[in-house]
Amino acid sequence: MKRREFEMTDEDLTAILAACRPVPMIMLQGVMPRSPQENANAAWSALGKKMGFEHMTVQPVSGKDQKVFTAEADVIANEEQNMSKEVKAKIREAARAHSDLNIFASVVTILEGGHIYTPKSFSAVERIIKICRAEQQKRLREYDRAVDAAERAK
Numbered sequence: 637m638k639r640r641e642f643e644m645t646d647e648d649l650t651a652i653l654a655a656c657r658p659v660p661m662i663m664l665q666g667v668m669p670r671s672p673q674e675n676a677n678a679a680w681s682a683l684g685k686k687m688g689f690e691h692m693t694v695q696p697v698s699g700k701d702q703k704v705f706t707a708e709a710d711v712i713a714n715e716e717q718n719m720s721k722e723v724k725a726k727i728r729e730a731a732r733a734h735s736d737l738n739i740f741a742s743v744v745t746i747l748e749g750g751h752i753y754t755p756k757s758f759s760a761v762e763r764i765i766k767i768c769r770a771e772q773q774k775r776l777r778e779y780d781r782a783v784d785a786a787e788r789a790k
Contacts, residue, residue, distance in 0.1 A: 639693070644703045648683055655679035684710060723789045730782035733775045740768040740775070 644652070655675040670678075677691070684691035689707035697704045747761045747768075 639706050639708050640689075641697065641704060641706050642687055642689055643701075644683060644687070644705075646703070648686075649703050652676070652679050652683065720789060723786050726782045726786035726789065730779050730786065733779035733782060736775045737772055737779065740772045744768045744772075 655678065656672050657675075658672055659669045659675070680691040680694060684694075684707070688710045690710050691707070693708040695706050696702070697706055744765050747765050752758065752761050
C-alpha cells in the first residue's frame, strides 16, 4: 500500500491525547475498563476511518508538528470516496436485497424447523414458505442486477 502524509485537526489531536490518558482501575459489574492502549487504538481506528488510512500503520513525521503523520492509505475508504452516486446507490440496493434475502431465509428456516405444532396451521405455513421462497428469488435477482450494475459503473 502507498504511504502518504496526513494532518489531523486540533480536535482530532485532543481526542487522541485524551484516549492515551491512564484510566482508573475500577471494575464495574465485573468488567475491567479498557486500557490506555486499547483506548488509543480505538481513537486511531476512528480517525483512520474518518481520514482514510490504516490506523495500525501510523508513524510520526520527524521535524513536523505532532498533528502530522504518515500512514498507508486505506484502499477501501479511498475507493468509496471516489465512487459515483450511481455506484453507491447500486451498492445500497444490493445490501437491502441481501438483507431481505436473509430475513426470508430465516422465516423459512423457522417454519421448516418444526416450531408450528397445530396441524390446522400447516397449510398456512406451507403458503408462507412458498411466498418467502418466491420473494427470495426476486431479491436474489435484484441483488445480482445491482451488483452487476455497480461493477459496470466503476
